[in-house]
Amino acid sequence: MEPIEIRFNIDWPGFSLAVDEQLPGRGVTALFGHSGSGKTTLLRCIAGLVRAPKGRLVFQGKVWQDASTWVPTHRRSLGYVFQEASLFPHLTVIGNLRYGQKRAPADIPAEQRVSLDQAIDLLGILPLLDRKPDRLSGGERQRVAIARALAVSPRILLMDEPLAALDLARKQEILPYLERLHDELAIPVLYVSHAPDEVARLADHLVIMDGGRVLASGPLAATLARLDLPIRLGEDAGVVLEGRITERDTRWHLLKVDCGGVDLWVRDTGVPTDHPVRVRILARDVSIVLAPVAGTSILNTLPARVLSLGEDAHPALALVQLQAGQSTLLARLTHRSADHLGLAPGLPVWIQIKAVALL
Known part of the structure; x- marks a missing residue:
């Protein structure tokens, strides 16, 4: 068109x-x-x-x-x-x-x-x-x-x-x-x-x-996923990914969604397998660690790479742009935490996603 x-x-x-x-x-x-x-x-x-x-x-x-x-x-x-x-x-x-x-x-x-x-x-x-x-x-x-x-x-x-x-x-x-x-x-x-x-x-x-x-x-x-915009979304900062249902865990009532090479577990809402879906991941629900964490309740733990760092709505906070598979995500953390972790473009990290919303 x-x-x-x-x-x-x-x-x-x-x-x-x-x-x-x-x-x-x-x-x-x-x-x-x-x-x-x-x-x-x-x-x-x-x-x-x-x-x-x-x-x-x-x-x-x-x-x-x-x-x-x-x-x-x-x-x-x-x-x-x-x-x-x-x-x-x-x-x-x-x-x-x-x-x-x-x-x-x-x-x-x-x-x-x-x-x-x-x-x-x-x-x-x-x-x-x-x-x-x-x-x-x-x-x-x-x-x-x-x-x-x-x-x-x-x-x-x-x-x-x-x-x-x-x-x-x-x-x-x-x-x-x-x-x-x-x-x-x-x-x-x-x-x-x-x-x-x-x-x-x-x-x-x-x-x-x-x-x-x-x-x-x-x-x-x-x-x-851009960090260079002067408009700030605050608590609503995050990304939306297109995906497809690839697996249903009937025991735990969960669905696995493939979002460009990133597999995410979400609650089963009855969507049929192989159905296209959209998921939303808020920056506040993404944390960053330098190595995989054992004994965690978080289902979605993924390898990623830091792309860039930017300012958030409050001067204490930073937004980190990350590449996971073919998808770009955002994480919110304090500048102090970013400095403690030594975050810089190109650094390999692991991300923990505490919540994923199936839209």
């Missing part, structure tokens, strides 16, 4: 946006950063809800905006999901979906159309069709809002922190449906978030923003 070309410059009192990037034309791209970093403004520029002078936007080879072209929002063949569901209160769920369906452009080929039945199935909302929005939970309303955006048969889906208004339980309820969108739909998704756990679970490509600028843009795993 052709990349999405974006170039926007905005200079408002107290805020400026300057972005010149090429984003992947498929998969989920997360626009990530703290509040006020410019994520939503960028998304609204892409949607045509904010008009950036002298901007340029090319999607699937078609110019949506440049010096001589301006395609209005309703002709951009996109679906937009806001933080709040914004459903029509006087319509039932099916009424809201049919409203979205009426907005589907007539020129979309049949094979690219998302049917109402497909949208209903993807978001699991069949039992809700006859209800009005005031009879839905927050998670249910947001699932309906996403289904309505899909009913437009968009060529791209824009999602502006769709889980921000939900509590933890409702977020956990809706995340599997967002994963289904990722797995079953071919359309690209731009997903705005400031929540590292959402990004780790959903994104393929990561764009990190701060102060209206792009600090980094690249594949999720490689970008999370």
Whole structure:
């Protein structure tokens, strides 16, 4: 798929946006950063809800905006999901979906159309069709809002922190449906978030923003493992690895995951053998030793090599970038410990991973 070309410059009192990037034309791209970093403004520029002078936007080879072209929002063949569901209160769920369906452009080929039945199935909302929005939970309303955006048969889906208004339980309820969108739909998704756990679970490509600028843009795993970014994730610093289930230990209810030559044991969640999975390893859960430790309760102990050392959010702490197999990991430790161990690029070490989350 052709990349999405974006170039926007905005200079408002107290805020400026300057972005010149090429984003992947498929998969989920997360626009990530703290509040006020410019994520939503960028998304609204892409949607045509904010008009950036002298901007340029090319999607699937078609110019949506440049010096001589301006395609209005309703002709951009996109679906937009806001933080709040914004459903029509006087319509039932099916009424809201049919409203979205009426907005589907007539020129979309049949094979690219998302049917109402497909949208209903993807978001699991069949039992809700006859209800009005005031009879839905927050998670249910947001699932309906996403289904309505899909009913437009968009060529791209824009999602502006769709889980921000939900509590933890409702977020956990809706995340599997967002994963289904990722797995079953071919359309690209731009997903705005400031929540590292959402990004780790959903994104393929990561764009990190701060102060209206792009600090980094690249594949999720490689970008999370970088040490040269001024934005600090604190307790959320860590990496995401792609892997595959290779073994099931039925006695101890564990799964073995091969992540690029690194075998990790995780809790058995019922995922079938040979199934692709994603695991998240936080830097705070990785410790470093110079030789294997006997008599430890930690299952995942691996040989590794130090790649580089960097600063963490607190001056007492360091982040260590490590190579294990084909995978890059991060470990957090004090500068004192790093000095005591003599850590330096190229040093062979052993790492102990206290926790691995299967996403």
